Amino acid sequence: MSGILARYELLLPLNKRTPRLDLGEGGTPLLPLSKTGETLGIELFGKFEGMNPTGSFKDRGMVLAVSKALEEGARSVICASTGNTSASAAAYSARAGVPCYVLLPAGKVALGKLAQAVIHGAKVIAIKGDFDRALELAREIASEKKMAIVNSVNRYRLWGQRSGAWEVCDELGGFPDAVVLPVGNAGNITAWWAGFVQYARLKKGTKVPSMFGVQAAGAAPLALDSPCSYPETVATAIRIGKPVNGKRARWAVRMSGGRFIAVSDEEILKAQKLLASREGVFAEPASCAGIAGLFKLAAEGSLHPGLRVVAVLTGSGLKDPNVVLERIGHPVEVEANREALMEVMEA
Ligand code: AN7
Numbered sequence: 001m002s003g004i005l006a007r008y009e010l011l012l013p014l015n016k017r018t019p020r021l022d023l024g025e026g027g028t029p030l031l032p033l034s035k036t037g038e039t040l041g042i043e044l045f046g047k048f049e050g051m052n053p054t055g056s057f058k059d060r061g062m063v064l065a066v067s068k069a070l071e072e073g074a075r076s077v078i079c080a081s082t083g084n085t086s087a088s089a090a091a092y093s094a095r096a097g098v099p100c101y102v103l104l105p106a107g108k109v110a111l112g113k114l115a116q117a118v119i120h121g122a123k124v125i126a127i128k129g130d131f132d133r134a135l136e137l138a139r140e141i142a143s144e145k146k147m148a149i150v151n152s153v154n155r156y157r158l159w160g161q162r163s164g165a166w167e168v169c170d171e172l173g174g175f176p177d178a179v180v181l182p183v184g185n186a187g188n189i190t191a192w193w194a195g196f197v198q199y200a201r202l203k204k205g206t207k208v209p210s211m212f213g214v215q216a217a218g219a220a221p222l223a224l225d226s227p228c229s230y231p232e233t234v235a236t237a238i239r240i241g242k243p244v245n246g247k248r249a250r251w252a253v254r255m256s257g258g259r260f261i262a263v264s265d266e267e268i269l270k271a272q273k274l275l276a277s278r279e280g281v282f283a284e285p286a287s288c289a290g291i292a293g294l295f296k297l298a299a300e301g302s303l304h305p306g307l308r309v310v311a312v313l314t315g316s317g318l319k320d321p322n323v324v325l326e327r328i329g330h331p332v333e334v335e336a337n338r339e340a341l342m343e344v345m346e347a
Helices: 034-040 058-071 084-096 111-119 131-145 155-161 163-172 187-202 246-256 265-279 285-300 321-328 338-346
Strands: 030-032 043-048 077-080 100-105 123-127 178-182 210-216 259-263 308-313
Touching (some): 030 163, 034 043, 034 265, 058 084, 077 084, 077 131, 084 100, 100 131, 111 123, 111 321, 155 163, 163 187, 163 308, 178 187, 178 285, 187 210, 210 246, 210 285, 259 285, 265 321, 285 308
Parallel strands (some): 077 100, 100 123, 178 210, 178 308, 210 259
Antiparallel strands (some): 030 043
16 A cells, blocks of 8 residues: 555544555655745745646545545545546545545636546536535535535545645655645645644644745635635636635634735746746646745745745646646647758747
8 A cells, every 4th residue: 555544544533444545645746946946045845746646635635535434334425626626536436436426616627627527437517606606515415415525624634635744744854944835725724734733743842834825816815804706717726715714724824924825817827837847847727826925925025035945736737738728829830841840940
């Protein structure tokens, strides 16, 4: 076994009756982002969660949530999703052999994620509304029909996601000074903070890193501290107006000495291009909001030089090919001969 249930058995709520699902989740690379770090004047690492089995950090929570659902006798699984949760829920449900129902905001899910949910055999239903409405419906139906809901309202999801923080500490041989994460439903930032707190109890004299949560300006109820009824952003993964874990995330961010930040779609896409073209790391737009947030902090003069910072790159860029092709364009086509080719190459 190679996944997080085996690796962190003693830190997770497992017992003899818990089935040990495993798709090899976790163990993702912690990549030095030296060029970007140099520009920002900090020591920067990217925790590349796009390397998880379904291409996002959700797998860390999903492996535990679906295992616990099986232990508790659930016959089916349900979730609402902006995409990544559905891909992950569909994959782990397939592995476990239980039916999976997925509610998506119609027309607002990246192509790769949609394909994943469909191929894993989930019952995929597009709701004519946004994610927040889809989640309300999923919660209602889950409690009526006794289905296991595997959104981040499920405590096991967040517990499993703590493993990302544990891996970072293990690999660095200590705690980073700060962590930046993109924020949608505000589950992951809460989970990472709880993970650091749990680890700090084991290792005396350590300080939990400052947590910085970055939202897209068009969907930033926490960063702007005002309700958001019509969330909109190119980073569809975090197109969320009513974060269900908002209260806990506010607490975590405040306790850690961090804050929430809003960044524009333009800043997100610029950060995505920078990571891909200068660091060789292709992450989906939402994932890059954290990097955009760091640039914002640096511009304000609130990023202390020399800090050791981890940016959580939450999902793979392959999830959302359209956002790249629409922005940057398709390759030039030439006649299949040397002259035509040379003409284009030398242009
Ligand atoms: C790539 O899949 O909410 O703040 O339904 O896919 O814990 O919600 C995805 C969220 C960041 C935000 N980065 O995490 C879903 C969903 C990526 C994401 C987030 C998501 P939370």
